Amino acid sequence: MTENAPTEKPLRRDAEENRRRLLAAAAEVFAEAGLDATLDEVAARAGVGVGTAYRRFANKEELLEALFRERVADLDAIMDRAAAAAEPWLGIVTYLEETIALTAGDRGLRELMLRPPQGLEFVDEARARLGPKIDELVERAHRAGALRAGVESSDLVMTVLMVSAVADYGQDRAEPPWRRFFALVVGGLRADAGGALPGAALSPAEADELLRAGRPGGGRVLRRRGP
Amino acid sequence: MTENAPTEKPLRRDAEENRRRLLAAAAEVFAEAGLDATLDEVAARAGVGVGTAYRRFANKEELLEALFRERVADLDAIMDRAAAAAEPWLGIVTYLEETIALTAGDRGLRELMLRPPQGLEFVDEARARLGPKIDELVERAHRAGALRAGVESSDLVMTVLMVSAVADYGQDRAEPPWRRFFALVVGGLRADAGGALPGAALSPAEADELLRAGRPGGGRVLRRRGP
Amino acid sequence: MTENAPTEKPLRRDAEENRRRLLAAAAEVFAEAGLDATLDEVAARAGVGVGTAYRRFANKEELLEALFRERVADLDAIMDRAAAAAEPWLGIVTYLEETIALTAGDRGLRELMLRPPQGLEFVDEARARLGPKIDELVERAHRAGALRAGVESSDLVMTVLMVSAVADYGQDRAEPPWRRFFALVVGGLRADAGGALPGAALSPAEADELLRAGRPGGGRVLRRRGP
Amino acid sequence: MTENAPTEKPLRRDAEENRRRLLAAAAEVFAEAGLDATLDEVAARAGVGVGTAYRRFANKEELLEALFRERVADLDAIMDRAAAAAEPWLGIVTYLEETIALTAGDRGLRELMLRPPQGLEFVDEARARLGPKIDELVERAHRAGALRAGVESSDLVMTVLMVSAVADYGQDRAEPPWRRFFALVVGGLRADAGGALPGAALSPAEADELLRAGRPGGGRVLRRRGP
DNA sequence: GATGAATGAGTATTCATTCAT
DNA sequence: GATGAATGAATACTCATTCAT
Numbered sequence: 001m002t003e004n005a006p007t008e009k010p011l012r013r014d015a016e017e018n019r020r021r022l023l024a025a026a027a028e029v030f031a032e033a034g035l036d037a038t039l040d041e042v043a044a045r046a047g048v049g050v051g052t053a054y055r056r057f058a059n060k061e062e063l064l065e066a067l068f069r070e071r072v073a074d075l076d077a078i079m080d081r082a083a084a085a086a087e088p089w090l091g092i093v094t095y096l097e098e099t100i101a102l103t104a105g106d107r108g109l110r111e112l113m114l115r116p117p118q119g120l121e122f123v124d125e126a127r128a129r130l131g132p133k134i135d136e137l138v139e140r141a142h143r144a145g146a147l148r149a150g151v152e153s154s155d156l157v158m159t160v161l162m163v164s165a166v167a168d169y170g171q172d173r174a175e176p177p178w179r180r181f182f183a184l185v186v187g188g189l190r191a192d193a194g195g196a197l198p199g200a201a202l203s204p205a206e207a208d209e210l211l212r213a214g215r216p217g218g219g220r221v222l223r224r225r226g227p
Numbered sequence: 228m229t230e231n232a233p234t235e236k237p238l239r240r241d242a243e244e245n246r247r248r249l250l251a252a253a254a255e256v257f258a259e260a261g262l263d264a265t266l267d268e269v270a271a272r273a274g275v276g277v278g279t280a281y282r283r284f285a286n287k288e289e290l291l292e293a294l295f296r297e298r299v300a301d302l303d304a305i306m307d308r309a310a311a312a313a314e315p316w317l318g319i320v321t322y323l324e325e326t327i328a329l330t331a332g333d334r335g336l337r338e339l340m341l342r343p344p345q346g347l348e349f350v351d352e353a354r355a356r357l358g359p360k361i362d363e364l365v366e367r368a369h370r371a372g373a374l375r376a377g378v379e380s381s382d383l384v385m386t387v388l389m390v391s392a393v394a395d396y397g398q399d400r401a402e403p404p405w406r407r408f409f410a411l412v413v414g415g416l417r418a419d420a421g422g423a424l425p426g427a428a429l430s431p432a433e434a435d436e437l438l439r440a441g442r443p444g445g446g447r448v449l450r451r452r453g454p
Numbered sequence: 455m456t457e458n459a460p461t462e463k464p465l466r467r468d469a470e471e472n473r474r475r476l477l478a479a480a481a482e483v484f485a486e487a488g489l490d491a492t493l494d495e496v497a498a499r500a501g502v503g504v505g506t507a508y509r510r511f512a513n514k515e516e517l518l519e520a521l522f523r524e525r526v527a528d529l530d531a532i533m534d535r536a537a538a539a540a541e542p543w544l545g546i547v548t549y550l551e552e553t554i555a556l557t558a559g560d561r562g563l564r565e566l567m568l569r570p571p572q573g574l575e576f577v578d579e580a581r582a583r584l585g586p587k588i589d590e591l592v593e594r595a596h597r598a599g600a601l602r603a604g605v606e607s608s609d610l611v612m613t614v615l616m617v618s619a620v621a622d623y624g625q626d627r628a629e630p631p632w633r634r635f636f637a638l639v640v641g642g643l644r645a646d647a648g649g650a651l652p653g654a655a656l657s658p659a660e661a662d663e664l665l666r667a668g669r670p671g672g673g674r675v676l677r678r679r680g681p
Numbered sequence: 682m683t684e685n686a687p688t689e690k691p692l693r694r695d696a697e698e699n700r701r702r703l704l705a706a707a708a709e710v711f712a713e714a715g716l717d718a719t720l721d722e723v724a725a726r727a728g729v730g731v732g733t734a735y736r737r738f739a740n741k742e743e744l745l746e747a748l749f750r751e752r753v754a755d756l757d758a759i760m761d762r763a764a765a766a767a768e769p770w771l772g773i774v775t776y777l778e779e780t781i782a783l784t785a786g787d788r789g790l791r792e793l794m795l796r797p798p799q800g801l802e803f804v805d806e807a808r809a810r811l812g813p814k815i816d817e818l819v820e821r822a823h824r825a826g827a828l829r830a831g832v833e834s835s836d837l838v839m840t841v842l843m844v845s846a847v848a849d850y851g852q853d854r855a856e857p858p859w860r861r862f863f864a865l866v867v868g869g870l871r872a873d874a875g876g877a878l879p880g881a882a883l884s885p886a887e888a889d890e891l892l893r894a895g896r897p898g899g900g901r902v903l904r905r906r907g908p
Numbered sequence: 909g910a911t912g913a914a915t916g917a918g919t920a921t922t923c924a925t926t927c928a929t
Numbered sequence: 930g931a932t933g934a935a936t937g938a939a940t941a942c943t944c945a946t947t948c949a950t
Contacts, residue, residue: 014950015913038940049915054942056913114392158393158408165341165392166385180426181385184415193414199407242930265923267933276932278927287924468929469934492919503936508921510934568846612847612862619795619846620839634880635839638869647868653861696909719944721912730911735946 019056021046026067030108035064037108064112065122071109072126074102079133089146089190091137092156096186097179099160104167104178114161150196151189159185246283248273253294257335262291264335291339298336299353301329306360316373316417318364319383323413324406326387331394331405340388377423378416386412473510475500480521484562489518491562518566519576525563526580528556533587543600543644545591546610550640551633553614558621558632568615604650605643613639700737702727707748711789716745718789745793752790753807755783760814770827770871772818773837777867778860780841785848785859794842831877832870840866 025046029037039060043053057063078098085091103109112123134153141147163185167178187193252273256264266287270277284290305325312318330336361380368374390412394405414420479500483491493514497507511517532552539545557563566577588607595601617639621632641647706727710718720741724731738744759779766772784790815834822828844866848859868874 018913039942040940050942051915051944052913055915058942060941155407155411158396159411161393162389162408162412166388169385175426177426180382180424181389183425184382184386185389185412187415187420188411188413197407198410199402199404245931266925267923270933276934277925278932278934279930281925282930472934493921494919504921505923505936506934509936514920609861609865612850613865615847616843616862616866620842623839629880631880634836634878635843637879638836638840639843639866640869641874642865642868651861652864653856653858699910720946721944724912730913731946732911732913732948733909736909741945 015056018046018048018052022048022053022056022063023067023070026063027070027106030064030067031106034107035111039063061120064108064120068109068112068122068126071102071106072129075099075126075130078102079130079137082137083133087146088137088141088144092141092147092189093186095134095137096156096159096163097182100163100167100178100182103160103164104176107168110161110164110167114165146191148189148191148193148197155189155197159189242283245273245275245279248275249280249283249290250294250297253290254297254333257291257294258333261334262338266290291335295336295339295353298329298333299356302326302353302357303360305329306357306364309364310360314373315364315368315371319368319374319416320413322361322364323383323386323390324409327390327394327405327409330387330391331403334395337391337394341392373418375416375418375420375424382416382424386416469510472500472502472506476502476507476510476517477521477524480517481524481560484518484521485560488561489565493517515574518562518574522563522566522576522580525556525560526583529553529580529584532556533584533591536591537587541600542591542595542598546595546601546643547640549588549591550610550613550617551636554617554621554632554636557614557618558630561622564615564618568619600645602643602645602647602651609643609651613643696737699727699729699733702729703734703737703744704748704751707744708751708787711745711748712787715788716792720744745789749790749793749807752783752787753810756780756807756811757814759783760811760818763818764814768827769818769822769825773822773828773870774867776815776818777837777840777844778863781844781848781859781863784841784845785857788849791845791848795846827872829870829872829874829878836870836878840870 022042026042029042029045033041039053040050042063043050046053053063057066078095081098082091082095085094103113112120131153134156138147138151138153138156142151163178163182166181167176169177188197249269253269256269256272260268266280267277269290270280273280280290284293305322308325309318309322312321330340358380361383365374365378365380365383369378390405390409393408394403396404415424476496480496483496483499487495493507494504496517497504500507507517511520532549535552536545536549539548557567566574585607588610592601592605592607592610596605617632617636620635621630623631642651703723707723710723710726714722720734721731723744724734727734734744738747759776762779763772763776766775784794812834815837819828819832819834819837823832844859844863847862848857850858869878
């Protein structure tokens with residue numbers, strides 16, 4: 001849908017340009033202000049009218065989805081790098097570190113991950129897509145005896161969420177503080193961390209359930225408004 | 228702003244009663260629905276009119292602040308228990324676990340901690356009050372050789388924030404999953420966790436700065452509204 | 455819900471006053487401009503802010519419903535008068551004329567009757583309420599041999615709709631022209647009008663169906679807008 | 682504005698083609714969805730861009746006007762058939778039935794007739810063009826003693842409007858119900874219907890006035906919009 | 909000339925805050 | 930002092946119309 005032929009339809013040129021600008025603006029705005037940011041704000045930052053934003057994206061959700069898809073593509077690349085890691089443990093660390101780095105400065109992305117507004121299916125889709133890749137990483141590491149007993153995929157995901165939650169503190173520093181906090185957590189995943197993780201291990205179904213709707217108060221992040 | 232004069236006038240009696248009811252209601256409402264909950268909701272739960280809420284608290288922010296102060300009082304109690312722990316490491320764990328448990332069921336509190344509304348001095352106050360107690364805990368543990376080298380107060384605070392971030396997953400279970408995630412992190416704080424924590428340790432001033440406003444885009448959690 | 459006790463709650467006084475003003479303003483505005491009229495317009499005409507309109511009525515639909523209920527009450531009264539008419543044919547004419555007079559200047563009411571926005575259940579309810587009364591009127595007239603063979607309730611309703619459709623032409627005149635057009639139609643209902651009405655008579659179920667949803671293009675009158 | 686010059690330039694060819702397509706599309710779209718349908722919808726159905734629509738027609742109103750003119754041409758043909766009817770009463774019935782049949786399936790046309798957008802001169806033109814033909818029909822019928830005393834052209838027009846108003850109920854049936862409702866009205870026009878129609882007969886000027894703007898609140902059917 | 913992208917005022921609804929009763 | 934009614938700016942989204950390509 002982007003550029004297969006060098007020059008496709010001339011008219012599309014500015015449309016695509018605006019789409020790009022909108023996505024870039026949205027990335028900035030949502031990263032800074034979270035999902036509550038208005039499309040007016042996004043459009044203004046992109047230097048276009050709101051109408052244009054709504055011409056490119058049917059609604060706020062679709063814009064978020066497009067944005068999210070870009071991030072999921074990034075995650076795919078990360079997963080590939082992680083899978084290609086020379087040794088299993090490195091794969092785990094690659095996945096964790098790079099994913100956290102990706103979400104570190106992005107408040108909107110974190111809100112999407114921590115508390116996806118109810119009914120946003122693209123988050124579920126992403127999970128369905130990436131989940132197996134993480135599973136593989138985990139299995140490989142377990143086979144190599146690199147992971148602590150009882151550690152599962154969902155624990156890695158939670159690790160990402162936990163560190164991400166504090167990851168935008170001090171984003172402007174050369175050595176962002178989150179690496180320090182990451183170090184705090186990652187040790188707990190290693191084979192030499194001690195006994196098996198306490199608590200009943202979550203079955204995949206349970207983990208899915210927890211991630212999707214197991215939060216009290218639901219996920220009213222995208223307000224339903226207007227007529 | 229409340230008890231400066233030693234003699235309280237009788238009228239103060241039901242005013243205080245209303246204040247108490249409002250705080251209790253607010254605690255419930257914000258815990259369940261997060262900071263987006265309306266003051267009408269709070270007032271209704273308290274069984275008073277909104278006007279009363281605005282007579283007791285200048286605005287939503289002040290109500291939140293008062294609420295937060297109550298939680299800080301809870302934290303004080305926790306700190307006392309932690310300080311009285313039989314051995315230093317237990318003190319650390321007591322502080323962490325109980326603090327996380329406190330926030331686990333409280334969505335509003337978590338939102339407040341992860342993203343304090345800009346300009347609010349909640350966290351400053353809390354730090355001023357609790358910081359020294361945590362410092363003491365940390366020093367005691369270090370003296371006893373129970374803490375990993377390089378671990379500082381701010382690392383404990385971050386630990387709380389990290390685990391809190393995922394603490395509402397599966398709140399309805401008998402054994403809440405957050406204990407599992409806590410186990411993941413806590414190991415990294417123990418003396419036997421490995422070398423010193425990587426990354427420059429944050430000075431108290433830095434930590435303070437980070438926690439308050441060191442995030443790009445600030446923390447627009449409370450919308451500015453009204454006439 | 456209005457005034458049972460002479461002075462109930464003092465505060466309610468202005469609220470009720472505003473409610474009345476809003477209903478009066480809405481009656482005017484919707485009568486003149488149809489259902490597309492905005493609540494801003496209604497509020498302005500009532501001399502209050504939009505917020506007040508939304509405090510009294512949950513949304514536009516509820517305001518319309520309240521308005522409509524008033525009209526249905528009027529219709530009830532009309533039906534009572536019609537049922538009490540000295541002779542059956544007079545009852546029919548009373549129903550028709552007074553109902554048409556009621557809707558004559560009211561564009562909104564006609565839109566509601568001719569093309570009720572999909573999903574507006576209060577129109578159905580009104581039909582369910584008034585239908586039997588019309589049936590009775592018709593049966594009584596048939597028993598007295600006053601009605602043309604084959605004439606059914608739905609034919610009376612259609613008569614009202616037909617004449618109403620042109621009834622606001624020349625509303626300002628002393629003798630409104632619609633009486634002339636009514637005279638054109640009413641003869642067709644009398645026993646001496648000729649043979650039975652042509653066309654398959656509609657069963658009650660069919661009539662209901664036709665009135666409710668049997669229109670191509672659906673009834674998008676209340677636009678769904680906004681978030 | 683179209684064919685003043687006898688020689689059409691070749692470029693005009695596809696322009697005319699587009700105009701035709703737009704009108705055809707508009708006829709369909711407005712017939713189905715009413716006047717609220719968007720020009721984007723029309724253009725899409727016509728297979729052209731909106732810009733083209735705006736090149737052919739200054740605005741939505743003008744497109745509607747052009748459309749209406751086409752219908753008036755249809756009415757011309759109907760009038761010719763009616764005038765050629767074997768006997769006067771048949772002429773009247775032909776006019777009425779065929780006109781109603783024309784509007785029966787056309788929601789937009791009905792909206793236009795019942796509530797012409799303010800300031801549009803559609804109806805004036807139509808009246809100017811068709812009025813005399815209807816007059817002739819009426820006179821012929823009166824001369825033959827076929828029409829009820831006092832019945833005038835405007836009464837026939839009103840008859841059309843009245844029946845049209847309910848003509849879309851049950852459009853999907855083999856025998857559309859409107860014929861039944863038409864039967865209800867048409868009897869009132871016949872010579873044997875009884876005495877002269879009550880009410881002052883409308884003078885042509887009055888009728889014209891009534892049809893054009895004689896409704897309180899005017900006919901805001903097309904919203905004023907745009908930059 | 910055609911295209912469809914851009915625009916922005918307009919619409920329904922919410923909610924923090926103020927104020928008359 | 931308490932109450933809850935009133936306010937209006939803010940928000941997501943639509944669509945008639947204009948304009949660059």
